[in-house]
Amino acid sequence: MAFSRATFLLAALLAALLVVTSVQGSGQDEDALDRESLQEDVSLDNDHAVSYKGYKLLSVAPVTKRQRKSVIRLAGKQGVQFWLAQRNATGSFVAQILVAPGAVARVTRRLKDKGVNFKIVIQDLQNAINNEVTSLRDTDAIESGRPFVWDKFHRLSAIYAYMHQVARQHPELAEVKTIGKSTEGRDLLVLKLGRKSQSVKPAMWIDGGVHAREWISPAAVTYIIRELQKDTGLLNKMDFYLMPVANPDGYEYSHTKDRLWRKTRSMHRAANATKTALKRSRPCYGVDANRNWDSHWGQRAASMDPCSNNYQGPHPFSEPETK
Structure with a gap:
């Protein structure tokens, strides 16, 4: 079975999903995107397979500083997840944004109102995922x-x-x-x-x-x-x-339950987490193994929130996968 174009695109985008480069403005860092803010809290355990039916991936290319700020303000909004936000080789700002079905109309209307160029590169994320389906x-x-x-x-x-x-x-x-x-x-x-x-x-x-x-x-x-x-x-x-x-x-979890699962599968309570995480009654799962090393542990782009995709773990090398 040959890969479809959508499958290759999805794989490439997922590989770059958290390789997010902050955008440095002149003077104050007003245009910089905090990497953790690009990610939704998706680490609650789910006994059922997660569906991304109706989710759309937008490629956004703001030109002016005002347009860029308008795009950046979408970070953290409900139903919006930034997959990529960086300057390309020519110095232009580009972003890849995953939008939930209930937010598509709102987000596209905002982009149109601000005159921001965008195109839909994946019409239905679940269809693209289905094209990748593997078996044993x-x-x-x-x-x-x-x-x-x-x-x-x-x-x-x-x-x-x-x-x-x-x-x-x-x-x-x-x-x-x-x-x-x-x-x-x-x-x-x-x-x-x-x-x-x-x-x-x-x-x-x-x-x-x-x-x-x-x-x-x-x-x-x-x-x-x-x-x-x-x-x-x-x-x-x-x-x-x-x-x-x-x-x-x-x-394995990304194959059987949630295609966008990123972390390990250890369970963590919010005892040492941020105030936001402390409000949650359910445990969250997984540690970002790439932020669990002893070197530079707890530094830039790492989170203390167990429900964050960037969760650094309770201490360096807490995961058997990184020891």
Whole structure:
């Protein structure tokens, strides 16, 4: 099954979803967007699959400073989630905004009233998600020796089956290592690639899937695995440790319940959170694993709110996935 244009667009946008660059104005930083404000609180647990039917993705290109301010004021409004807000290579401000069905008329009317150029790049987000739907059927095929392919996104079990397949086919080069367990008890698997040697060789670590919804990331790491197998000269000189899915719980949850799930799946109360979070009676789930490292923990773009997509965790390395 070949990817559709909408599927590629969705994957690319999700991969860049939180790579949000603040817009620096002259003098005061009045145009800057706080990264946390770009995200809705979507971390409450849900026993049912989340639907994004009727959600539209807008590409917005304000020209004047006044138009830019008008767009920025949409951040944090109900039914509005910024996926991207930055200056492009030419210096122009661009934004990608996900709009809930009930907010589409209000948001588009505001943009038109302010003369802001925009276009709808995804008419129905759920339809785009449905085009990505994966199944577990390819896992058995891979385990039985069928080749791993890159014309679709694979579930966790298929990716793990591929790693074991590589190790079976190239025992002189490859070895699968289990380095721990996730919050929900899934194996954290790493594939070591390198020619066995008596001497100490330099090593490189490559991981993907830290943010669950960025499916293109594990796909890229598995593709690197394929390409490295061809370069035995390089594997004679270096060892590679590759972890395609660093957040397996979140990755599976993004396949089964919520396509836009980003974090891990640990549960957190609001005991040490912001006043906003303290008002919530339900626990929130997950930590932004990419903000859970000890280095620069709790600094820019991190949140103390367990319900924020940018939640840093109660302390550095609180997640088994980052230890």
